[in-house]
Every structure is written in structure tokens, then in C-alpha cells.
Amino acid sequence: MKLGYYPxxxxxxxxxxxxxxxxxxxxxLGIETTELxxxxxxxxxxxxxDDDLIHQVAPIRNLIRAAQQGCDTVVTICxxxxxxxxxxxxxxxxxxxxxxxxxxxxxxxxxYNGEVEVVHYLSLLRDRVGWEKxxxxxxxxxxxxxxxxxxxxxLVRPLEVAVDAVDHTILEGFISALGAEPxxxxxxxxxxxxxxxxxxxxxxxxxxxxxxxxxxxxGADALILSCPLCEYNLGTRQGDVxxxxxxxxxxxxxxxxxxxxxxxxxxxxxxxxxxSGPAARTLLTERKYIAAATA
Amino acid sequence: xxxxxLTEKVAAKTVPIYIMGxxxxxxxxxxxxxxxxxxxxxxxxxxxxxxxxCGACATVYRxxxxxxxxxxxxxxxxxxxxxxxxxxxxxxxxxxxxDYETAEPTPETVYKLYPELFRCVACNACTKVCPMDVEVxxxxxxxxxxxxxxxxxxxxxxxxxxxxASRCMGEMAQYHIAQLARRLQGGKLAxxxxxxxxxxxxxEGGAFTGMLGDLKSMSVDELxxxxxxxxxxxxxxxxxxxxxxxxGLA
Amino acid sequence: MASIPSxxxxxxxxxxxxxxEISGQNVYECMQCGTCSAVCPMVESMGFxxxxxxxxxxxxxxxxxxxxxxxxxxxxxxxxxxRCPRGIDVPRVFEAVRQLVLRTNTDLVVLKDIPKDTLAxxxxxxxxxxxxxxxx
Numbered sequence: 275m276k277l278g279y280y281p282x283x284x285x286x287x288x289x290x291x292x293x294x295x296x297x298x299x300x301x302x303l304g305i306e307t308t309e310l311x312x313x314x315x316x317x318x319x320x321x322x323x324d325d326d327l328i329h330q331v332a333p334i335r336n337l338i339r340a341a342q343q344g345c346d347t348v349v350t351i352c353x354x355x356x357x358x359x360x361x362x363x364x365x366x367x368x369x370x371x372x373x374x375x376x377x378x379x380x381x382x383x384x385x386y387n388g389e390v391e392v393v394h395y396l397s398l399l400r401d402r403v404g405w406e407k408x409x410x411x412x413x414x415x416x417x418x419x420x421x422x423x424x425x426x427x428x429l430v431r432p433l434e435v436a437v438d439a440v441d442h443t444i445l446e447g448f449i450s451a452l453g454a455e456p457x458x459x460x461x462x463x464x465x466x467x468x469x470x471x472x473x474x475x476x477x478x479x480x481x482x483x484x485x486x487x488x489x490x491x492x493g494a495d496a497l498i499l500s501c502p503l504c505e506y507n508l509g510t511r512q513g514d515v516x517x518x519x520x521x522x523x524x525x526x527x528x529x530x531x532x533x534x535x536x537x538x539x540x541x542x543x544x545x546x547x548x549x550s551g552p553a554a555r556t557l558l559t560e561r562k563y564i565a566a567a568t569a
Numbered sequence: 570x571x572x573x574x575l576t577e578k579v580a581a582k583t584v585p586i587y588i589m590g591x592x593x594x595x596x597x598x599x600x601x602x603x604x605x606x607x608x609x610x611x612x613x614x615x616x617x618x619x620x621x622x623c624g625a626c627a628t629v630y631r632x633x634x635x636x637x638x639x640x641x642x643x644x645x646x647x648x649x650x651x652x653x654x655x656x657x658x659x660x661x662x663x664x665x666x667x668d669y670e671t672a673e674p675t676p677e678t679v680y681k682l683y684p685e686l687f688r689c690v691a692c693n694a695c696t697k698v699c700p701m702d703v704e705v706x707x708x709x710x711x712x713x714x715x716x717x718x719x720x721x722x723x724x725x726x727x728x729x730x731x732x733x734a735s736r737c738m739g740e741m742a743q744y745h746i747a748q749l750a751r752r753l754q755g756g757k758l759a760x761x762x763x764x765x766x767x768x769x770x771x772x773e774g775g776a777f778t779g780m781l782g783d784l785k786s787m788s789v790d791e792l793x794x795x796x797x798x799x800x801x802x803x804x805x806x807x808x809x810x811x812x813x814x815x816x817g818l819a
Numbered sequence: 820m821a822s823i824p825s826x827x828x829x830x831x832x833x834x835x836x837x838x839x840e841i842s843g844q845n846v847y848e849c850m851q852c853g854t855c856s857a858v859c860p861m862v863e864s865m866g867f868x869x870x871x872x873x874x875x876x877x878x879x880x881x882x883x884x885x886x887x888x889x890x891x892x893x894x895x896x897x898x899x900x901x902r903c904p905r906g907i908d909v910p911r912v913f914e915a916v917r918q919l920v921l922r923t924n925t926d927l928v929v930l931k932d933i934p935k936d937t938l939a940x941x942x943x944x945x946x947x948x949x950x951x952x953x954x955x
Contacts, residue, residue: 287676287715313876314691314710318947319895322914324843328738329951332691354944378929380695404858465860465896469949472941477864477892484860501940510940677939680946684930684938687946688954713943740951 278345278390278396279307280336282355283315289352289502290547294534296351296395298544303403303411307349310339318354319469320361327375333362334376338383340390343348347391349398351531353501356394357428360435363392394429395531396444397437405451413539415453416563421533422459422494422525423449424485426504430463436462448530449498451538461488466507483519490523496557498530505529509551526553536563584650601628601643601654615658621645624730627700630654640698642733660735662742665749674757676715683746686712688739695733695743701726705733705743712750719748721754834919838876841915848905849873855909857897864892869899869909872916879890881916890917891927895952921955928953 284294300307313336336359340348350356366373367388377385393401399408423445430436436442446456466485466537471478485508489497499505508515509527516522532545532554542564547555559566582595588605595604596643617625626643633651633742643656665682672678679686686709695705711719724747734742771777787795798817827835839845851869857870865872866887875883884890885888890913920927928949938946 281714283710283714283947288942288946312707314706315689315713315943315947317690317951318944319951321951322895322908322911323841323918324911325841326918328690328692331693335691335693352944354948380693382693427894427898431901433901453894463898465894465898467860467953468894468896469859470892470894471943472933472937472949473894473953474864477861480863481860481894487823502944503948506942506945608944680943681935681938682948684933688950690951713941713947730941 275346276344276450277305277307278340278343278348280313280316280340280348280350280355280359281309282350282352284502285352288549289505289529291549292351292500292502292505292529292531295450295540295545297530297535298540299531299538302538302540303399303404303408305398308343308345309449310345310348311335311343312339315356316362318358320358327372327379330362330365330372330376333359334386335367335380335383337366337390337392338380338386341386342384346388347393349393349395351395351500352431353394353426354503356392356437357435361432362394362416363388363390364434365438369537372551382448387521394437394500396429396448399448400441400444405447408448408451409453412451412453414537414563416533416537417453419454419497419561419563420457420493421449421454422457422489422492422497423462424459424466424489424497424499424504424508426499426501427461427463427465427468445530448534452533454533454537457489457492457494459488459492459494461485466501466504468507469504471503471507471511478507479511479515479518482511482515483522486512486515486522486525487519489525494525495561496554497525497527497532498533499527500530512551523552526551526557528554584648586651587653589655590653595648597648597650599648600627601630601641601646601648601652604644604648606792615643619644622728624728625658626656627730627732628654628656631734632759634790638698640700642700642730645700657731657735660731662731662734662745664742664745667749669752669756672753674753676712678753679717679746679749682749685739685741688741689713690737690738694731694736694738697803698732698736699727700730701728702734703727705736708747709743712746716738717750717754717758720750721759724748724751757768827879831881834881835876835879837919838881838912838915841918842908842911844908844912844915846873846876846907846912848907849877850905852904854902854904858898858902859893860898861892861894861898865889869913873907873909873912876912876916881919884916885920889913890920891953893917917952921953924955926954929955 281293281545309506314332316336317329319331330361350359366386373387433439449456461484464485465481467478467481473493505527512524516524528550535545536558558564583594584597585592585594587605587606593608595607599607615626617623621642621644628641628643630639632655634772667682689709691706693706699705705722708720708723711723727744727747729744731744734746737743800814802810851870851874853870856862856870859869862868869889872884872887872889893913895910897910903909
């Protein structure tokens with residue numbers, strides 16, 4: 275049975291730097307995956323109202339596509355997509371009435387009964403490759419790089435979908451496998467501000483400031499992320515955040531898949547550093563993890 | 570059967586339909602539009618090309634005992650017994666104002682002008698209601714992930730009837746958003762048709778000025794003569810046919 | 820819940836019942852320990868704390884919770900969910916409060932007030948999430 279890949283809206287454009295190296299890495303590590311055909315936006319947030327089924331339609335429709343295309347598992351890289359798909363899947367698996375209503379509503383689609391498993395890329399790496407084999411595949415270890423692991427929210431809450439439910443140091447394990455040093459980082463599982471950066475920008479920036487401050491305090495050289503919204507709040511907007519809050523130092527942000535790409539010795543172009551802040555490429559070239567770009 | 574030898578009048582088989590709640594018996598082979606006119610309604614709006622391409626006559630109907638909503642173009646859909654129909658001549662739809670000339674052909678242009686695009690909940694009501702079988706959800710999805718080309722291609726058959734907007738949970742006007750995508754893609758991103766460029770150049774260069782001048786100076790009778798004597802492609806001709814006279818065509 | 824003798828006005832009880840229906844949670848299980856407030860990343864922006872919000876709901880004072888904009892400033896981080904010692908799904912409770920407002924066809928974010936630069940720069944996921952949570 276196939277491993278399907280669900281990208282999510284943002285990974286095709288603004289967050290291509292989360293996707294491209296990730297897929298190339300899977301290739302290098304011998305894991306085959308196919309992008310789902312005709313996928314749609316998953317809705318990004320899992321609906322928390324008991325009587326609300328319409329917001330479950332979007333994620334479930336994607337799982338229907340996966341089942342139709344012969345996939346028994348779907349992997350996603352974006353944490354929010356993972357959270358939404360996994361929780362919607364659980365809803366269908368546990369609530370017969372809602373499952374029946376959803377199937378009845380989506381009459382134009384085949385019925386879905388929870389046949390597909392949803393996994394996050396990190397879990398896939400750990401379970402199908404393992405940190406030892408990953409370490410062996412690393413040709414360009416990130417020695418001397420101190421990395422703050424930012425789990426954020428959607429990767430680790432609630433417990434039933436948390437990638438760190440059993441293994442509390444999954445990101446640290448990943449970082450170590452790349453040859454880098456995980457920093458002890460107090461804000462590892464705190465909120466980056468999420469959509470409040472759009473709805474109430476000042477409040478969003480206060481949240482981002484707390485995370486940046488904690489990253490500074492940990493002595494990390496870099497902050498790694500797994501979600502495009504975290505990257506927007508902590509990376510793209512970092513200049514605004516630092517300007518609005520005194521005592522903060524800029525810290526380059528990366529998607530965990532970009533560092534994976536660098537450590538595996540993949541072509542740096544695949545890491546799409548052009549979409550990250552300039553500090554990202556500067557850090558990597560200064561430390562000689564990648565060659566300086568020829569003009 | 571030679572109609573000249575028919576001596577009996579043959580009554581058309583009729584079926585009952587309900588037009589905005591009122592029952593009418595109409596011949597069963599008529600389209601909704603013709604049936605409404607047969608029933609005495611006079612179209613002053615909600616009627617356009619009568620050929621299935623303008624989107625003016627979008628009709629919503631139900632069938633007796635069936636909860637589902639059906640849609641179709643009145644000029645193309647044949648009546649069914651116990652059809653309950655109504656027409657939506659105009660459904661208000663948000664249309665952003667923009668300057669096409671300076672608009673950048675990127676997805677961000679669409680996001681700036683129609684942020685409600687992100688309110689889509691993938692309910693698929695739009696696709697289900699489309700009388701042209703356009704996969705509306707698919708093109709909205711394409712736009713959300715930044716693929717203008719796919720959105721332009723998938724929405725190609727849209728005739729702007731507005732039924733999708735009338736059913737949309739996110740309250741967006743999908744067809745206006747798609748039109749923006751097609752304009753950006755077709756006018757600014759897709760490779761230009763070079764023969765079109767050449768033809769425009771020929772026109773601006775005066776290839777047809779003489780001929781048009783001649784026609785404009787003719788009297789109505791002369792024009793009629795020239796028109797009837799014009800060279801026409803034969804009805805049953807060879808596959809390849811070129812006009813004998815080139816009249817300024819390069 | 821209707822059988823509990825209560826000084827709460829019937830109208831307010833109706834609202835509490837509605838919240839219980841939408842959230843599936845019983846706010847009376849809350850023992851007011853305050854852990855939810857302690858871990859809430861947005862608590863300083865709210866009119867009063869998360870814990871206080873639950874307390875108000877126990878009295879059926881839904882309007883006060885709406886005015887404190889707890890549902891509006893919540894970032895759905897789910898930390899209160901995983902920390903509540905009573906296992907109350909606090910995010911669901913405030914989602915229900917949010918829905919009481921949204922379902923009156925009221926948006927908590929005004930689309931046309933979002934700066935065009937933000938619309939061009941922010942990732943699609945930001946808008947999908949914002950509009951799902953805060954628009955009706």
C-alpha cells in the first residue's frame with residue numbers, strides 16, 4: 275500500500291522551503307511517496323464545536339482521496355495540516371453517527387471509515403528510518419550548530435495526536451542525528467501567536483517576542499520550526515518583533531527539513547533558502563555548512 | 570412522414586410543472602425557457618443568448634418528493650413532470666475594483682483583492698450546483714495553493730451564472746475570482762499567440778484599410794450585390810480550402 | 820443540570836446549556852485552580868483570565884465572557900486542555916462562546932481592514948486559520 279503525501283496550500287508557494295528539501299530527503303533515505311491527486315485545503319484548524327460537521331468535510335475529503343488512490347498512510351510536513359487531518363480522522367474513527375452524517379453529506383464521494391493513517395514527517399523519519407540510520411546518512415554533519423527545537427502547538431497537542439506523546443525528545447533526537455546540538459529551550463512548546471498575528475497583530479507580536487527571547491536565552495544559533503504560520507510569526511515578522519520589543523536579538527529560523535537537506539548533503543538549492551530570511555543563508559555559509567553562493 | 574399529408578392535429582404530450590409555485594401543463598419536449606413562455610411569461614430579464622453560453626437563465630428546481638436541489642440553464646434544460654422551479658436572475662456578488670494594466674500576475678493579487686477566498690470550507694456546494702459541470706472547488710483550491718494556471722484552466726467553461734456564489738458558505742463570488750485568475754493567466758502569463766500579434770500588426774500596418782474604405786464608400790445596393798457574390802467556403806468541400814482571393818491577407 | 824437548585828437566572832441557564840451542548844463540557848467540574856490562566860499565552864490580552872471566564876460561565880454570565888473577548892484572543896494553542904487537572908476541554912468551552920457570537924452572523928475580524936501588504940505577505944495558512952476561527 276502506498277504512502278501518500280499531503281502538502282497543504284502553503285507548501286506549494288510561500289513555504290516551498292518546507293517541502294522541497296523534505297521530499298528530496300525522503301528520496302535519499304529510500305522512502306517512496308506520491309503526492310495526493312486532487313487534494314484540497316484541509317482547513318488548517320480542527321473545529322472544536324461538537325455540532326459542527328461542515329468544517330470536518332475539508333480534511334475528510336482529503337483522506338477520501340488518499341483511500342481512493344490506494345494509500346494506507348498519508349504523511350504531511352506542515353504541523354497544522356497534520357493536526358487537522360489526524361484529529362478529523364480520529365473523529366470519524368470514534369464517532370459512528372458523525373461518520374455516517376459526513377458520508378451521507380458527501381454523497382458525491384465514496385464513503386470513508388477511517389481506513390487511512392495520518393502521520394507527521396518527523397514520526398515517519400523516526401519510525402521508518404530511525405535516528406541511527408539517519409545519522410549514518412548524514413554526510414555533512416552540522417557540528418557546532420546549537421539549535422533551539424520549537425515544537426509549537428499543533429505538533430504536540432492534544433495528546434492523542436502528539437508526535438512527542440511517547441518520545442518526549444523527538445525533535446532533540448532529530449537535531450542530534452544531524453550532528454547539531456539541541457539547545458535547552460524553555461519556550462519549546464509555547465504558542466508563537468498563531469493567527470493572532472493577523473487578527474490582533476500587537477498581541478501576536480508579544481507572543482513571538484517571548485519565543486524569540488527564550489531562543490536568545492538558550493544561546494541557540496538557530497531556531498527550527500515545522501509550521502508555516504510559526505515561520506511567518508517568528509521568521510518573516512522577526513524584524514518587526516525585534517524592533518517593537520527591546521532586548522531581543524535576531525536569530526535565524528529554519529524549517530527542520532531545510533537543515534535535514536543540508537546535513538544530508540543535498541543540493542542547497544533544494545533547501546529554498548531564498549524563501550527564508552537572509553540570516554538563514556548567512557549562518558549556513560559562515561559556518562561553512564554550505565558553500566557561499568556564487569554571484 | 571410528409572407533413573403536407575397530415576390531416577389530424579396531433580396534440581403534444583404535456584407535463585405539469587410548477588413555476589414559482591403555480592402549476593402549468595406544458596408540452597414535454599420544451600425547454601424550461603420555452604415552457605415558461607408557453608405558459609405566458611414574458612422574459613424581460615433572465616434571458617440572454619438562448620444558446621447555453623451567457624449564463625443569464627440559471628434556474629434552480631426540485632422534483633416532487635426529492636430533497637435535492639437541481640440546477641440547469643433554462644434555455645438548455647428540458648422540463649420534467651412535477652418540476653418545481655424558480656429563476657435567480659441576479660445574485661449579489663462582490664466584485665473587486667482593480668486596474669488590470671498594472672495588476673501583477675501573481676496569486677497575491679488575487680489574495681489582496683479577494684481575501685474571502687480563504688473562507689472556503691471545501692463543502693463542495695459550488696461544484697454540485699454548477700450547470701456547466703465546472704469543478705469549482707478544484708479551482709478555488711488551486712488558487713489557495715497559488716496555482717493561477719490550473720485555476721484558469723479548470724474554470725474555463727464558467728459562464729458567470731452566479732449559482733456558485735448563491736450557495737457558497739464562505740460567501741465569496743467564485744466566478745469573479747476565477748475571472749481575475751483567467752485574466753491574469755491568459756493576458757499576462759500564458760505565451761502570446763504569435764499569429765495574433767502578426768495579424769494585429771498587419772491591421773495596424775494598413776493591410777485592410779483599402780478594402781474597408783472601398784466597402785464604406787459603397788451604396789446599400791452595391792453592398793448587397795457584393796455580399797451575395799462573396800466567396801464562401803463550400804458546404805461539402807474538401808478538408809482543406811483556401812479562398813481564391815487573398816484581399817490583403819499576407 | 821436543570822435539576823440542580825440554582826440561584827442562576829433561567830435565561831443564563833439556557834446559555835450555559837447551549838455552551839454545554841456545543842462544547843460537550845461541564846463547566847461545573849472546574850475547581851478554579853487557575854492552571855489554565857497560568858499557561859494561557861494570550862491571557863494578558865483578555866478582559867479577565869481564563870479561569871475567571873470559566874467561573875463566570877458557572878454563573879451563566881455568558882455576556883461578560885463575550886465582552887472580555889476571551890474567545891477572540893484565544894490562539895487555540897490547546898495548552899489549557901493538556902494541563903487542566905480535571906480534564907476539562909477548555910478550548911472547546913471557549914470555542915462554544917465564540918460560536919455564540921459567530922452564529923449571529925457576526926465576524927470577529929474585519930476582512931477589509933487587513934492591510935494589503937499582509938494579504939500579500941502572510942502564508943495562506945494564516946488566513947485560512949484566522950477566518951475559520953474568527954469569521955462566521
